[in-house]
Structure formats: structure tokens, C-alpha cells
Amino acid sequence: MSEPKGNKQQKRRFTTMNISTDEKSNKPIKRKSKVEELLGFTDNTDKILKNKQKRQREIELQREKQIQEEIELEKKALKGPEIKKHEWLSYVFKNHPEVLEIREKTTPILKHESFSNLIERSHTEVKDNIAKSDILQLVMQHLSTVGLKKSIRCLEEESNLRYENQNSKKSKLVPVLQLGISNVDNIWNLSTENIDPKDEQEEDPEQYYNDDFVGLGNEDTEISIRNVNIWEEGPDSEENIIIEKELVKAGTLNKLIEKLTPPDRPKSYPDYMKSFLMCYQSFTTPRQVLWKLIERYHVPKKNDQTFTEYKTHRKFIQLRVGNVLKKWMEDHFSDFNDRLIVEIHQFIDKTLARDGHSSLVQNLRNTIKRMQKGASLEIERETKEKPPDPMLPKNIWSFDLKLTDIDEEEIARQETLAVHHLYINIKPIELLNQAWIKEKTRHRSPNVLALSLRFTRLSNWVSSTILNVETIKERIKMVSSMIKLANHFFKMNNYHSLQAVLSGINNSPINRLKFTWEESTKNDKKSFNNLTSLMSPKNNSKNYQNHLLNLFNKPTVPYLVFYLNELTIKEENQPDNIDNLINFSKRREIFQIVSDLTKFQHYHYNYISVHQIVVLLNNLRVKMSKRQMKSKSYKLEPRKSNRNNIK
Numbered sequence: 001m002s003e004p005k006g007n008k009q010q011k012r013r014f015t016t017m018n019i020s021t022d023e024k025s026n027k028p029i030k031r032k033s034k035v036e037e038l039l040g041f042t043d044n045t046d047k048i049l050k051n052k053q054k055r056q057r058e059i060e061l062q063r064e065k066q067i068q069e070e071i072e073l074e075k076k077a078l079k080g081p082e083i084k085k086h087e088w089l090s091y092v093f094k095n096h097p098e099v100l101e102i103r104e105k106t107t108p109i110l111k112h113e114s115f116s117n118l119i120e121r122s123h124t125e126v127k128d129n130i131a132k133s134d135i136l137q138l139v140m141q142h143l144s145t146v147g148l149k150k151s152i153r154c155l156e157e158e159s160n161l162r163y164e165n166q167n168s169k170k171s172k173l174v175p176v177l178q179l180g181i182s183n184v185d186n187i188w189n190l191s192t193e194n195i196d197p198k199d200e201q202e203e204d205p206e207q208y209y210n211d212d213f214v215g216l217g218n219e220d221t222e223i224s225i226r227n228v229n230i231w232e233e234g235p236d237s238e239e240n241i242i243i244e245k246e247l248v249k250a251g252t253l254n255k256l257i258e259k260l261t262p263p264d265r266p267k268s269y270p271d272y273m274k275s276f277l278m279c280y281q282s283f284t285t286p287r288q289v290l291w292k293l294i295e296r297y298h299v300p301k302k303n304d305q306t307f308t309e310y311k312t313h314r315k316f317i318q319l320r321v322g323n324v325l326k327k328w329m330e331d332h333f334s335d336f337n338d339r340l341i342v343e344i345h346q347f348i349d350k351t352l353a354r355d356g357h358s359s360l361v362q363n364l365r366n367t368i369k370r371m372q373k374g375a376s377l378e379i380e381r382e383t384k385e386k387p388p389d390p391m392l393p394k395n396i397w398s399f400d401l402k403l404t405d406i407d408e409e410e411i412a413r414q415e416t417l418a419v420h421h422l423y424i425n426i427k428p429i430e431l432l433n434q435a436w437i438k439e440k441t442r443h444r445s446p447n448v449l450a451l452s453l454r455f456t457r458l459s460n461w462v463s464s465t466i467l468n469v470e471t472i473k474e475r476i477k478m479v480s481s482m483i484k485l486a487n488h489f490f491k492m493n494n495y496h497s498l499q500a501v502l503s504g505i506n507n508s509p510i511n512r513l514k515f516t517w518e519e520s521t522k523n524d525k526k527s528f529n530n531l532t533s534l535m536s537p538k539n540n541s542k543n544y545q546n547h548l549l550n551l552f553n554k555p556t557v558p559y560l561v562f563y564l565n566e567l568t569i570k571e572e573n574q575p576d577n578i579d580n581l582i583n584f585s586k587r588r589e590i591f592q593i594v595s596d597l598t599k600f601q602h603y604h605y606n607y608i609s610v611h612q613i614v615v616l617l618n619n620l621r622v623k624m625s626k627r628q629m630k631s632k633s634y635k636l637e638p639r640k641s642n643r644n645n646i647k
Helices: 005-016 034-039 045-079 085-095 097-110 132-146 149-159 173-180 185-190 205-213 253-260 269-282 286-297 307-331 338-352 358-372 408-424 446-467 472-491 495-506 514-518 522-534 538-549 560-573 584-598 611-618 626-636
Strands: 019-021 028-030 241-244 247-251 581-583
Touching (some): 132 173, 247 253, 253 269, 253 286, 307 338, 307 358, 408 446, 408 472, 408 495, 446 472, 446 560, 446 626, 560 584
Antiparallel strands (some): 247 581
């Protein structure tokens, strides 16, 4: 039987196309070409390729899921159990009493506050506590030494415990507190602030506590911050950030940290980072910033992101966090105490190294080593020239050596070295929140206060030295000597000491010496007037500010009081917060003032220190009070006196 014509044509067509038919199914079967046979292709090649692609996709999905699980575990590890901040120590000590024992034993060595004396500490499970009756006796004994007898009676009534009077004038409670409390500002809050001394008409306890606890040191006080993970803050809104003209005006701490570590780099970023790192301690603490940076590092994946997009986005943010840490340590290493350095090392070793940021890990480790060795990262303009020889008086080795025996230029050199040393050690925290004014925080501004003290002592020494000269002829010489001293300070760019000398000469008991000024030389009066005009406070010290603009890369000591006044105006005229958001515009303006003050800190003077003169300058003590100066001035040149009556 012959095949149908159509089948013959179809078979012929398949044969022409290198395709045969299956005899059973009559379906076309593709033949292998010679090229495919030579390359080793089989009939199952397509299936193998498809299976391979499928397995690769499954591996990618599995890896993506594994990474997401690791991120969630890290977040949980960082977040820890849901407990209140002030209760976490109690939580640890309850579950690990051995930690409590070790901590309390090492407290005197590490100078940490004893857990028993923490102000916000919750409750512990320790059973061997001191009896409440004994504590009340200690408190009442302390109140007795302060003189708060009515408070003792109130405590007796409330506690049904009678005070056992002890013949001791000194408080037994204060030494106990001092054993456990060290380097904390919170101690100031222990003063009995709810007691009104006026009501009791007894001794003010505030002064008593000030005397006992002043100088305990500086430990950052945690401020109240919303305990919200940085990734749970949500998108930008009026409730968490205010931006005007592409600049951050105000925001929550989370949003400020977010803008500190953006995936991109806006034009305003460098100035924003500098402002934040210099002024953040006016609204938070170094440790809080570190925690937030670590939170920021752990980037979660968004639902609408592909895995590739997520990896790219995460990498940019993580590198930005690392770069901020590096810049922070380079510019403000004094912000980091030992505990913070340990936490940074843990972050580097356990997180950055594990995630493969080898270059960043090495950079951060090198930065820590370099900063711990005290190596400055800035280029110091130290001259290689030989310093000038000191101008020593013949009686330099005499016990009777006085400052007036020494050449004015050498006095200026030695005082400049002294104030410059204080100036270059001023840290931003000394200038934030008017720390140098407030009794609670004055200890944070040691260099600012020391510079202010030297200013006052030098100014008083100038006034008293002029007034201690009895004859007008010698007094004119002394005024001339002080003007020379001021000129030397001007030539050395030491405007702080220059203004101190001018203040001493301009002091009213000196300024009123009519005949002394009339007979002074024209050159002295011209020089004095020029210097006074330069340092004049008129028009916001415009002359002084314009003069500083012309100083480049030169050792300089700015006039400190000018900047302190500027900071005070900013602090008092602008609020710390705007609608419960941190006022960052205020911090940006404060940053500019602090930067202007500290911009000369990296340039050094090339003078030789002379011990004998340094000792004299460090021990300037003027016993003459303002009233005595005024009295002496009228004695030297009485009112309505004639020149003939003046010696």
C-alpha cells in the first residue's frame, strides 16, 4: 500500500531541514549537525542548562534568605531584651550575680560609680543590703550637720524612727557617697532641691554640697532620647526633621545621624559633618552617637529592592559609617574614653572584619593606634629655624628676681608660650552649653577657665605695678614699659594677653592719672591708642575681626573673651529645641564661632622656655583689691590737684 501524497511531501520536507520523524509517534526529530557532534552536544543539553540555571537561582534565593536571617539576628542581638534603659544593669546583675560582685570590687580601681549609688538604678536582688533604719540614721545625721532640723522631724514622723543624736560635726553620709560616686555630673542633682531653705530659715544646703562634691570630674550624662531604632524612625516628615534651603534646620537624633551617613554626598555634607562632630555633645553623648552609628551600619533590605540593589545601597551606607568613625577619631579623639575605644574595637573585629571591609578595618585600626600615640594628623607649621636666644637679666638666678627686672619682650615670649599651651588644648566640649559659666559644668572647661584666670591676673598685675610707683617720673616709665609689653604681644599675635595688658592700663584707677598721661611721650600715646582701637569692642570688634582675616598659617592666640561673648549670645537668644526637635541651625552657628576660635591651634611658637620667668608668671598674685587701687590712685593724684603738688 502506498503512502499518502501529503506524508511523502512532509517527510521530504523534514529530511531537507535535517529533521527526521519518529516511526512510532510520527513526530519530527531534530538531527544533530556535524558541528554539534564535534562540540559534544547531546539531546539532553537544553535540560541540563535549564536545571543548572534553576539550581543557581535556588542558591541565590537561599543565600538572600540566609543574609536576611543574619541581619535579623544581629538586630535582635543589638536590641536585646525589651527593658527600660535604667533597668538594664539590674537585669544583668539579677541573672549574673558574679558580674555584680566583680563590678563592685573593681569600682575603686576603675573609678566608676558604685551600683548602689546610681541615681536611676531600679532594684536589685541582692539580699545583703544595709538596713533601711541605718540608712535613715545616716541621712538624718547628715541633715543635722547641715542644720535642717525640721527635715529631721519630718523624717522621724514619716518613718516612725527616732534620730539617735551623734556628737559629730562632720557628715558621715558624704564620705560614703564619695566612695561610690566618681566622675559624674548627676551628683549635683543629689542636693535637696525640693527643700526650700527660706521656709526652714536654716543653712542653705546647696553650698554645702558644692563644697563637698566640686571637682569630682567629668562623665557624660545621658540625656533623654527617644529609644527608637534608627531604621524604625520612618521617612522624612515634619515630625522628625526640618530642612530649609537644603540645610538641616532641626531633627531627631536618628535623623541627624541619618543625614550624617547618607548613601550619596550632597554639597552641604562636609560642613554638616564638621558641625555635627564638633557640637553633638551639646545634645547627646559620644556613646549614644556610637550606638546610633552601629545601628545605621546594619542596613535592612526593603521589600521593593532587588538583592543587587540592596547590596549596593548597604555598601555605600556602611562605608559612610566607617568614614565618619575615622573622621570623628581624627578630629576629636579626646571624645573617646577607654570604654568607647573597646566598643569600637569590638565593632571593627566582630562586624566590619566579618563583612569583608578589610580596607576600612585596617584604616580604623591604624587611626586608633596613631591617635593613641598622640601623633597629630594636621600639618604643623613649626619653623626649622633656630629659636631666638632668651633675653635674660643679670639677676636671673637671684631669689629677689621680679618681673620688672626682665625685658618686656622676654616677658611676652614666656607668657605667650604659657597661654598658647592652654589655647591649643581647648576642646569643643569646653565651649558648649556655656560650660565655663555654670557651676555644675565648669570642670568641663579647664583650659578656658585657666586662660580667663591668666587674663585677670596679668591685667591686675599691670594696674597694681603702675600704681605701686610713687613718683610721676618713674610712673611714666612704667606706663611706657607696659605699652611696650602690649606691643610685643601684638607682634607675636597674642591678642589674649594684649587685651589683658590694655585692660590693666585702661583700668579706671590708671586712666584717671591725668598728669601721668599728659607727660607720657607722643609715641607711647599713639601706640596705645592704635592698640586700643584695634581691640575696641565697637561694631562687634570689627577691627579685630578684620585684622585676623589677614593672618595665615601663623602661630596665634585669639582673644578668648570675644568668642565667649559670641557663644553666650547664641546660647541665650536661640532655643535648644524647635518643636521637640534638636535645633541644628543653632549648633551650626556655634560651630562657626568655635571653628574661628580654634583654627590657629595647629601652629606653634619657636621660643625657649625660661623656668625662672615661667614660675614668676604662674604665680602672679595681686593682693591689691579694686578699692585699694582706687584709693592708691587718688593718693597719687588727688582730685583738683596741681602739677606742682605731685611728686
